Amino acid sequence: MRGRNSAPSSPGHRLGSGCVEKLQLLPTLCTIFTTCVGMSGRRIATAPYRTPAVSLPCTDCQRGGGRKAEHSGDITAVLCFTAGADTVSAGKLTAGDVTDTGIAALRLVTRYLPWLPGDFGIVEDSFNDAEVVPLIVGRWRELCVTAAPATTQRLTNEVVSLVVIVEEKFTLREVLVSFKSCLVDNDEDVIVEHYLNGWKGLVRFMNSLGTIFSFVSKDAVNKIQIMENYLKGENGERYRTLQSMVEYELSSDLVDVTKRGSHPESGCRTVLRLHRALRWLQLFLEKLRTSSEDSKTSTLCSEAYNDSLANYHPWIIRKTATVAFLALPARNMFFEVMNVGTAEDVVDMLGEAMPYVSKVYDFTQELYSQHNLLDLP
Numbered sequence: 001m002r003g004r005n006s007a008p009s010s011p012g013h014r015l016g017s018g019c020v021e022k023l024q025l026l027p028t029l030c031t032i033f034t035t036c037v038g039m040s041g042r043r044i045a046t047a048p049y050r051t052p053a054v055s056l057p058c059t060d061c062q063r064g065g066g067r068k069a070e071h072s073g074d075i076t077a078v079l080c081f082t083a084g085a086d087t088v089s090a091g092k093l094t095a096g097d098v099t100d101t102g103i104a105a106l107r108l109v110t111r112y113l114p115w116l117p118g119d120f121g122i123v124e125d126s127f128n129d130a131e132v133v134p135l136i137v138g139r140w141r142e143l144c145v146t147a148a149p150a151t152t153q154r155l156t157n158e159v160v161s162l163v164v165i166v167e168e169k170f171t172l173r174e175v176l177v178s179f180k181s182c183l184v185d186n187d188e189d190v191i192v193e194h195y196l197n198g199w200k201g202l203v204r205f206m207n208s209l210g211t212i213f214s215f216v217s218k219d220a221v222n223k224i225q226i227m228e229n230y231l232k233g234e235n236g237e238r239y240r241t242l243q244s245m246v247e248y249e250l251s252s253d254l255v256d257v258t259k260r261g262s263h264p265e266s267g268c269r270t271v272l273r274l275h276r277a278l279r280w281l282q283l284f285l286e287k288l289r290t291s292s293e294d295s296k297t298s299t300l301c302s303e304a305y306n307d308s309l310a311n312y313h314p315w316i317i318r319k320t321a322t323v324a325f326l327a328l329p330a331r332n333m334f335f336e337v338m339n340v341g342t343a344e345d346v347v348d349m350l351g352e353a354m355p356y357v358s359k360v361y362d363f364t365q366e367l368y369s370q371h372n373l374l375d376l377p
């Protein structure tokens, strides 16, 4: 388990080779299968981690009451624990931090700390690699750290820290704002940080649809994390915009151009993967916007996928994605999760958002095309 000062690692690093990553699709396929045929005993809810409000007394910062109002409303909460180590810094938390010890502690907490809001029995299910990664990329806060109420001492001698991570409900508006604000210099450049924020918002949306898409969000989170590591690194300034990133990486020979070699996770390559996914998003959102009330989101999503991302994915991923799309909620429910208002409001907001998403896509496409980067391995 990592402590406060340990460096974050991407899930990809921990998994090792691509083969291992592909193997990880098997549990997803099983989940999809059991969900679809109703054999799992519990269907995946559309918003499994939502709780109505947070009212955590924080004996460390003493701000429990003050934050109560701030956090009222629909939220997503996840508990994480460190055993015998210093507090897990929220910003440094990765899936690797959640161990069997954490799960055991969670069981104890749900039994002994009745003041914790929400149904954490459900959250417990999310304590595995596939689930925790997406949940930590949202906008969350450390609410209650260390020195939890006396009852904590009944947990176990080992558990010394309790971190409560709260994620606010997704709203399409924040994604719109991110994609809008990432365009600079008369739409001639894209700020990487805001671009990633847009993706983080989308990943949160996807997470709220249930665990079935965790294999997708895991990959997206991995790529977001790679880019954030560059931004935080010593050459972070070079990664501030897409233009500067491309210029820097190409001029410093940091891109594997023909086959994967010494730079398998270059910024250029990583953004290219997200960029291709942005095309899918563009097509999907446009289909959603112009769809009729009885349109099937799974069909819209599938069509958008087949016309974009599918061209770059191997058979196993295409099949897995296609089956997962079947679990997408109906159009009205889908719109509801966007948290914008009525269906008309969603359509209006999509109309407002689309030009920005398109501008970001077009700019990136042009930049990559100019530098022959559209086929990076």
Ligand SMILES: CCCCCCCC/C=C\CCCCCCCC(=O)N[C@@H](COP(=O)(O)O)[C@H](O)/C=C/CCCCCCCCCCCCC
Residues within 6 Å of the ligand: 172, 175, 202, 203, 205, 206, 213, 215, 216, 217, 219, 220, 273, 274, 276, 277, 280, 281, 301, 305, 309, 312, 317, 321, 328, 338, 377
């Ligand atoms: C405003 C709300 C409406 C739309 C909400 C959409 C939310 C979508 C959020 C994230 C989209 C996922 C982005 C996926 C990035 C995939 C990048 C990629 O192609 N990766 C593959 C190649 O990477 P390397 O191996 O070369 O490093 C990787 O192999 C992919 C693995 C995962 C499968 C990706 C399937 C993509 C399906 C996209 C549809 C998501 C469905 C969400 C439904 C709302």
